Amino acid sequence: MKMIKISMLALTLSLMSFSAIEPVKTLVSKTIAAASSVVWKSETIDVGTIPQNTPKPIVFEFKNTGKTAVIVTNVQGSCGCTATNYTKTPIAPGKSGTVTATYNAANAGAFTKTVSVTTNAETTVKVLTIKGTVVAASTAVKS
Incomplete structure (x- = not known):
């Protein structure tokens, strides 16, 4: 017992x-x-019409509106056709950083791709969106 x-x-x-x-x-x-808080200038960027076989860099800007430094810990494109780069140093309060997604415009047609961003400031992953239309290089309109 x-x-x-x-x-x-x-x-x-x-x-x-x-x-x-x-x-x-x-x-x-x-x-x-x-x-710490991250405020994105834009979470979706429409690149319009881009020429086929020409990589297109898209820059997402953000600002740290919090009281402590923001560190981007991971950035991942939704497919192998999107290479990523980002600010590697801590972003002080009031300062800005960037996430760059370079889309490899190999296939003609409309596209929508995402980039997932992880920071120490947010508990959830931020999903950024890129969209546009890839056309044959001879018919592309410069944007």
């Missing part, structure tokens, strides 16, 4: 400790989000 009481006490204490962790995680997440 004593063993059962000890087991029940241990179980109760362990459940209490797990339930106490969630509010702490939430508080930490809210504190981080309040301390």
Whole structure:
């Protein structure tokens, strides 16, 4: 009987400790989000008509409107046809950074591609969108 009481006490204490962790995680997440914030100039860029077989760099700009430095930790294109680059240094409060997606316009036709950006300032991944139309080089209109 004593063993059962000890087991029940241990179980109760362990459940209490797990339930106490969630509010702490939430508080930490809210504190981080309040301390640093990323504001994008545009989350979708329409490049219009671009010539086939000509890589097109698209620059997404953002500003750190928070109180602590923002660090871009990962940038990933939705396919192998989109190369990425980004500001590698911490972006101080009030300063701006960029994410560049270079689309390889190999296939003619309309396209929509995404770039996923992870930072220390947000708990969710920001998805940026590029869209436009690739035309044969002889019929392309400069934008």
